[in-house]
Amino acid sequence: MHELSLAMSILDIAGEESDRRGGAEIKSIYLKLGPLSGVIKQALISAFDLAREMSPFSKVELVVEEVPLRVRCHVCDTERELPCFQDLCCPECGTPCGDVVCGRELEIVAMEIES
């Protein structure tokens, strides 16, 4: 259950952003989450609901965008989106693809602020 500590990190980063903008109110936080991040979306949202109560941002919303898993197939010389992260094989030619292009994201991309 590491989602709670991640939720607290997200709120810390929001706090830094607010401070940098002279105490601006943060309305929402937009997060990109990949299937290989090791984080379950629902668990993170639940943890976030709990963590924000203990922070200065009790009304801030967390908006999670789940991004797909993409690998590079060196045989097809193309990037492929994979439907499942338990089988890292090219869906076209079947070659195992260890070259993950995206899918590990655990990144805050934007915030909605009020000023």
Next chain:
Amino acid sequence: MSLPTTTRMVEVRTQVLKANDNDARLLRQRFHNNGVFVVSLVSSPGTGKTLFLERTLTMLRERYRCAALVGDLATENDARRLERAGVPIRQIITGSVCHLEAKMVSDALVGWNLDELDFLFIENVGNLVCPATYDLGEEMRLVLFSVTEGEDKPRKYPTIFNTADVAIITKIELATVTEFDREAAYASVQAVRPGMRILELSAKTGLGMNQWLEFLELRSAERSERLVVV
């Protein structure tokens, strides 16, 4: 009358784990500068990490200077067991935290002169979920699973297998009695981490331990060469 407020979107682009990533980067740099090769171990509880580490340290200490950090939710039992290997051991009690973070590693290293070490091992908390997310600054991450746990373990925990460098199948002395399906286990590893190196061993009987140590020494030598070239 209050001033009118406006809402706008601002781009942030920040890794949620930036604090840990930064601590891990500093640790990695320090390990490189001191010439210590750092190996971390992750597995479920009960895979045999501690016995594997005890055997590894006992064999390795004849030729190298080694030490280990051991993460656990509670108790210092593992550290006490590992002390039998006769190398410096420190326990990191994580309390309710289900994984190690880079900061815990750097805090635990206070007072140790890393220049005096060739190998440092970091045994993570027994957990195949949470440790996947945290970089500890290690050079090599081992994920262990035993023949008694089921061949599909990698597919059940793809993220941890995907972040690890080497898979170690433990308790291989029980392979026959448990009807361990080697082919299925290898396929499961390759499905989640294509090209991953797999080693099989028994820390109890010693089977495969020499091959593991040869592999470790080779990787360490390759790393030293790479750093010299750089």
